[in-house]
Structure formats: C-alpha cells, structure tokens
Amino acid sequence: MCLEATPPPSPSVTRRGILAGAAALAGTVAAGGTAAATAGTTAGSSSPAGAPRGGNPAGGDLVIRGGTLLDPATGEVTENAVVLIEGGTVRAAGREGTITVPQGARTLDADGQWVLPGLVDAHIHLSTAAEARDAVRKGATSARSGSTTFYQDIAVRELARHSPDLAPRLTAAGVFVTPDLGDTLLADPDLTPLVRLKDGVRSAEALRRVVEVNLARGADVIKTRVNERAGLPEQDPLAQVYSYEQLAEIVAAARRRGKGVLCHSYSEKGCHDAVTAGIRSLEHGAFVGERTLVEMRRRGTYFTPTLSAIAGMIDSPNPILAERGRTYLPLLKRAVLAAHELGVPLAAGTDSSGGTVRPIGREVELMRSAGLSALDAIRTATTGAARLLGVERTVGRLARGFAGDAVLVSGDPLADVTLLKQPTTVIRAGLPT
Template identity: 75%
Template sequence: MCVDSAPPPPSRVTRRGVLAGAAALAGTAAALSAAPSAAAAPGHAPESTGAAARVGDLVIEGGTLLDPATGAVTEDAVVVIRAGVVREAGARARVEVPDDAPRLDAHGRWVLPGLVDAHIHLNTAAEAREAVRQGATSARSGSTNFYQDIAVRELARQAPDVAPRLRAAGVFVTPDLGDTVLADPDLTPLARLKGGVRSAEALRRVVEVNLARGADVIKTRVNERAGLPEQDPLAQVYSYEQLSGIVAAARRGGKGVLCHSYSARGCDDAVRAGIRSLEHGVFVSERTLYDMRRRGTYFTPTLTAIAGLADSPNPVLAERGRRYLPVLKEAVRTAHLMGVALVAGTDSSGGRIEPIGREVELMHASGLSALDAIRAATTRSAQLLDLQRTVGRLARGFAGDAIVVDGDPLADVSVLRTPLRVVRAGLTLW
C-alpha cells in the first residue's frame, strides 16, 4: 500500500498545533517562563519582552585564550561580548575594555569557544539545560519522536542561557515510526502501511512533513540499532536506492541528511547516496572513507555512545561495546589520517546527557592531536552545521559562547569534561 504522493498540505493551523504539542512535551514553555531574569546574575542583560532573545554584555578577562581555528594561544587575554556577540578578543594590551560591562575573572584558567555536540537527542528543556551546563552551547539533533527538538530550538532562540543553539532534525525517517505517527496528522496515513515506511512515496512523505514542520536537517538510518540487544546493528534496513530517495527529497528542501550506520556495506551505500554526515560508522571501510574525503562527507563516530555500551548491565550490549570500541577508534584514526572531516557528537539520549568533552577525550585517545580533537567539537562541527561564521571561535562577530576550564586542554583534554563556567550569548550560567 502506498500513500498519496502529493506533498503535505502547508496548513498553518496544523503546524501550529503540532509544534504546540511538541513544546508541551518538551516543557519549553514552562522553561521560558521560569528562566532567570537578567538581574539574577552578573553578565545578564535586562529581561527582554515579547519574543526577543535575552542576550548579555560581558568581559572575560585574564585567562589564556585558545583559538581552535589557528591554534593560537594568547595569555592574559580579554574577550569583550556586547549583546551576545564578540566585539573584540585578544591580548589585553590590544583590546579596549569597556567600563560598563560585567566582568568574569578567568585568571589562571583557559578560555575556549563553546563546544558543539553534533549528535544529541534533546527531548526536554531539562536535557537542553544540562547540555549547555556541560559546555555544549551549540548542537545538532539526532531526531526526536514528536518534534521536541524543534521546540528546544525555539527555546534557544528566546532564552539562549537555557538551551544550546540547535539544528533540529524532527522525526526519524525509519521503517517503523511507532507512536510517532500520532505526532502529526500528516503522518497518520503511514500507520496503514503493512511493510512500514519503505516505498518511495512513504519515504518522501516523512521527509516532506519534517520540512513542513521546520526541520533543519533530516535523520535516517541504514542499519538497526546497537543499543537494543534484540537488534542486529549490521542488519541493513534501507537500500542504496531508498537512501538516495531520502537524500533527493531532503535536497529539494535545501537540507542535508545524517545517517545512522554501522556495517561496511551500509556505510558505503549511505555515502554513495549522498548523505552529508555518517553517524557511528563502526565498520566503515577504507574505500568508503576515501569516498567520504572526495565527497566532503563528515564523520560523526559518537565514541561516547559506543564506549557506554561496554558498561551496560546487559551482557549482549556490554560485549557489543567491548568489540566495537577498538574497531571504531581505528576507523577514527584512519579517517583522520586520510583527511576525512571528523566531528564530535555524544549521541546522548534517554534523559542522560554525556559531556561533549568526553567525546573530545575519546577522539584524542583514537589518535587525533589535542588541537584536532578540540577542532572536531568547535570549528569542524560548526562547518557541518553551517555555522562556521558564528560558532567555533571567540573572534569579532562570532557568538558570545565560551567555556572556562581549569587547565591547559592542549596538555590534558579531560579538563573539557567539567567546565568551570559556561557563557552563552554573553550570559553566564552560574
């Protein structure tokens, strides 16, 4: 059985209703009303009215500033943030420091741009807040069940101190949508499909509905899940032809595709189909990595998630994690040597938010230099998210997002796991 191949109706009422439901599930409306006022902490701008974003003025002074783009290290640096945007950054002698802005003393600490988690599942406002608290001031969603990530994205635009700047993926393009068909009137016809979302028409419909709801990217899969013991992560669920149809539908809407992948054949099919980024990719082959470099396909290995399987109380998952992690580390090392663009993502989900600094640490352990591992969570991820002129550096015109850490991350990347302070759009979190 097929579904109507016509695009979903651009009903304003339907879109408002669907996204209002997503906001209710995510708790973003409550988070916005409960967000602290500007006067609650130094560095906060006066509370804004209406839908205008709260942004702040702040001077971060005295720390050692690292610029991931160039690798430059500046001691006794000053970062001046006005209305949430960096006005100046550099050595104190070269920066004009305003007298009227709040100060954040970073003497004896290191200052870096806020980190980017390029694969995370944010279903609630509480999870979004925790991600920022751990240093992820920007992120890309790995999909949610009921468009909650779109609600979180809107929360971030109005109250950046409680949510990371987010690229939302909407709902997963997967054979079995499950209860997700209840999320949207335009998805309910898919519940009648006996074989699931597999036909060209059905695949196109899920992509088009996502785009109609405001998704920034499209998330799909080529293999089953590694985190479910009853599934085989090497079993392929979509063919090259099906993946190509998903990519084509996304491109018509001007969007890229991230693809959940494990097997060598699955990874190869996904890359040849034209995905923008390969997620997980444990058994990706050197031939496919070469093709990724040629095409400019990004690689998000999510080492944190694979490492977490080894700690599972389930023996199937624990054994899977122990077997997969060294294979994935070698794939990351090979990809880096071949010049494939690596980006950092934790694949955090289910209410547990892992620190993005842990992913940087695991990338470093896989053979990347400390600086290259940091770039995977800053400048490289910013490029993937098309935020390279906004995110990943503390330079004039960039977002006033920063972390302050207790130690030299070039000597010990583990300091990134526990930022001492986080600044989002010129607003200090604590």
C-alpha cells in the first residue's frame, strides 16, 4: 500500500470532530463545560503547551502567608513568607513585611508549613477528567502526557486551559507511535488506511503519517518506543521494535514541526539508538549504559526513569512482573545516580495509567533513595522537569511572573522528601483544589 498517495491529515473539520469525541471519552465536557471540549480546535491555531489561545489563563487571587518558602532554583529558604497571586500568576514572593498585601485579599494561612511550587509529572497517562483532577490533588500541577489511546490527553489539556483547578497544565502527546496501533486506528479517519499494512507502522511513510496526524490534531510532543513493555508479562522489554533508522524518521518528522520526541526504552542498544537518533527524552531506561549517558550529556537529552512505575511492579501478583520490579529497580537507581553525576538532566515522572494516579512525591522519594540530595530530587519535579517541558520561565518556582501553583506540606521536605507524597494543600493558578 502506498501511503504517499493518501491525502494529508485534515487540520480543520476532522480535528474538531475528533477532539470533541476525545473530550466525551475523557469526560472533560461534564467536568469543565462545552468550552473545554472545543477550545483550541480551530484549524491552524497554536500556542505554547499549557497556555490558552487568545487570552490569559483563568486563575484566582490568593495570598499564601506565614509558611516557609523553598525556591528549588536557588535552594533559598524564606521563613514567614508571603506569596501574592493575582489572576493565577505570582506577583510577588518574599518575607513578610517586604510585600504589600491588598486589603481584603483572600488569604491562606500556611503557618507551620512549607510552601513549594507545584510539582511537575513529566510522564503520566491522563485519559479522564477524574484522573486529571486526582493528579492535581496529589501535587502535579503541570505534566507531560505519555500518550493516550484516543487523544484524550489533548482534551484534558483543553480542560486545564478552561478550568485550571480541574487538571494539570498539560503537554499532550496524542496517540502512541508504535508498530501495532490496535484500536487507536478507530480514533481517526486519517489513521484508518494504516489498518491494511501487513507489518504495522514500520515503513518511513507510515511512521511519518502517524506523526503528522498527531501534530494535525494538536499534539505538543510525539511519543514512541524502541523496546517492548516491561509491564506486560508476555512481552520482552529488551526486545527492540524500532531500529535507529526508524527512530530517526520519527524524530525528523517531529522536528519539521518544531516538536520533540519522548521514547519508551529499556535495553542499552535501544537506549543508544534512540538517543543518537535525536530524541528529546529517554523514558524508563533501566539498562542504559555509560556510553549512552555520556552521549545524553553531550546532546542535552533528558532522562525520565519513572522509578515509581518500576517499583510498583514489585507488588504485582504476577511473578514475572514482580521479578522484573525487583531486578530493574536497583539497576535503574544506579543508572539515575550515574546520570546525575555525569550531568545528564533528570525529570520526575510517575508513568501513572489505567485509572491509578501515583503521587509525584513518590518519584521524588525514589530519586532521593537513588542517591540524589533532597534538593536535587525536588528539582527533578520542579525546575528540571519544567525545562524539559519548555515552561521553565513560568513553572517550577514561586517567583514574580511564574504560575500561581503551589504545594504545601506539613514539614521540611529538605529533611524528609516523603512529605511531598501527601501535600496538605495544593493550589493551581491561585485556586485551591
């Protein structure tokens, strides 16, 4: 079958209809109203991930006062702090007495608590409005999708733009670029011609097609794989499904539109092929080796190890998965520490999916147990992850001009990062969640 003769993906009517369907599947229409389902579906429109088209983010006014403020960028700790949020954006942050608080301003008393910027989950699968809200309540006020089956993450992103307290600020990946798209072929009439391909999505034309359709539907990044899955006992996570040449084709197609690629990976060869093909971030990567880590440092490739997902397999009732968890977790922790010591940028991601949302604080805890300092572990879910998502000027700190997203915890996270697993309060764009 020649895909070159297939018309290019439709950017207009098809996109609107498909995303309305995705919103219905995700439940975002009921959660945030019709506007959330149709926002941003106009042909040719574009904006940075997490920013609404044609206006400022919806948000509230709030003063957080009396807590101890931590700035992950500098490590500075400010006691008896004030954070002034107006219209969902931080207008000022500092010690009490140095900031003028408007009379009658809505105030949150943070006395006895520590105040941090909202956390970033750099690898999560959000398919429903309920999952999105759960992620926020557990501290993830910004996130990057690891793909969904029917573009539900794009619908969740639009919900976040319309009703920020209901969903994280989301960088959407659309549908997975994988050899077997399965039922995803039903998601989009511009993907259905691929059903006739005997070998699945493997040819250069087919790979470009899935990337192009994703971008036409509004995906912010592209998600692909180089290895099979660790979480399915019948699959071999060291088996390679795409070659260097195929990965390079995916990266090139994404780069033509200024987009990056995140790549599911496990084996050292697979990791190396993915990194040298030009991916933006390596996901999982349990068997990544030193030569690949050195190449990642040279290229600025990020490492998102999803430690909590690997750790979660240890408790699986399936003996194959439980053994993988026990074997992979210590390997992955060593890889994380080696990456950190080499200067490879790290980002925290839970790989939550299937209706279960892990707290992003658990990933910070595992980064700490891998050997990072508490502050460096926190940075993987704040400033580091924000840089990966391209939102480092608005996310990851509580400073003037940054998003009014915050998590409050009951003690000092520099002494005990496990506190981040159970925030006492989460603020999204100046709105308590």
